[in-house]
Amino acid sequence: MSTSPRHAGLGRVLVAVYGILAIAALGRSIFQIIDRFDEAPIAFTLSAVSAIVYLLATLSLAFGWTRTAWATISFELVGVLVIGTISVVAPGVLGLDEINPFGREATVWSVFGAGYLFIPLVLPVLGILWLRSQRIATAEA
Amino acid sequence: MILWFTILQMVVAIAAGLLCIVLGLIGRKPADITLGSLVLVELLLIAQLVLAIVQPFVGNPPTGSPLEYWLYLVGAIIIPPLGVIWASVERNRWSTVVLGVAALAVAVMLWRMQQIWTVQLA
Numbered sequence: 001m002s003t004s005p006r007h008a009g010l011g012r013v014l015v016a017v018y019g020i021l022a023i024a025a026l027g028r029s030i031f032q033i034i035d036r037f038d039e040a041p042i043a044f045t046l047s048a049v050s051a052i053v054y055l056l057a058t059l060s061l062a063f064g065w066t067r068t069a070w071a072t073i074s075f076e077l078v079g080v081l082v083i084g085t086i087s088v089v090a091p092g093v094l095g096l097d098e099i100n101p102f103g104r105e106a107t108v109w110s111v112f113g114a115g116y117l118f119i120p121l122v123l124p125v126l127g128i129l130w131l132r133s134q135r136i137a138t139a140e141a
Numbered sequence: 142m143i144l145w146f147t148i149l150q151m152v153v154a155i156a157a158g159l160l161c162i163v164l165g166l167i168g169r170k171p172a173d174i175t176l177g178s179l180v181l182v183e184l185l186l187i188a189q190l191v192l193a194i195v196q197p198f199v200g201n202p203p204t205g206s207p208l209e210y211w212l213y214l215v216g217a218i219i220i221p222p223l224g225v226i227w228a229s230v231e232r233n234r235w236s237t238v239v240l241g242v243a244a245l246a247v248a249v250m251l252w253r254m255q256q257i258w259t260v261q262l263a
Binding site for chain 2: 010019020
């Protein structure tokens with residue numbers, strides 16, 4: 001990564017965690033679409049979209065595609081907050097029968113990512129903080 | 142999945158994870174011990190893959206969805222190599238931490254795989 005040395009090392013760990021989350025989200029999404037798509041088509045389609053965006057976020061952080069990184073990470077943060085809220089207060093809107101983040105219809109954003117140790121909630125916040133630190137550092141340079 | 146072997150793998154993965162994270166945080170670059178610990182985790186996963194193919198034929202099929210199980214297993218198997226590659230691009234303390242994160246992720250996935258194989262219903 002050709003950005004400021006400050007915090008640059010932490011950025012590598014961020015990429016690693018994003019990559020693992022992308023693999024997890026892709027796997028879960030593939031499984032749900034093949035195995036039980038008709039049980040919650042809206043939720044599972046959203047899940048597939050989020051998995052692809054997680055992959056894009058990983059790549060853009062790794063290769064320094066700053067604008068794409070901002071766009072994908074912001075999308076993820078909005079997604080986990082909005083879908084997380086809906087999954088708790090009005091799961092029927094997503095076609096879900098229950099609130100369980102560990103259930104048959106759980107996705108990475110169910111109950112704010114509870115099924116994934118809330119990593120989907122915390123990670124985009126860390127990502128945005130890191131991107132900001134890089135932007136400030138580049139402006140100072 | 143065979144319980145004692147799953148536990149063995151998890152102990153190795155968690156130990157590798159903690160070792161790499163601690164060594165990384167105190168400033169060590171990836172070295173034989175840290176990279177080697179990931180290699181060990183990967184070798185055990187390959188053995189697990191062989192077991193997963195053989196076990197159903199000797200009376201130990203998964204109770205949960207085979208598709209879900211195999212997606213987890215394939216996901217777990219690709220994580221250590223990807224972690225090593227990412228850690229090798231720039232060899233510094235954070236690369237070592239990356240190796241640790243990869244190992245801990247494998248430990249979590251092993252636990253889920255054990256659940257899917259023995260407890261969860263398809």
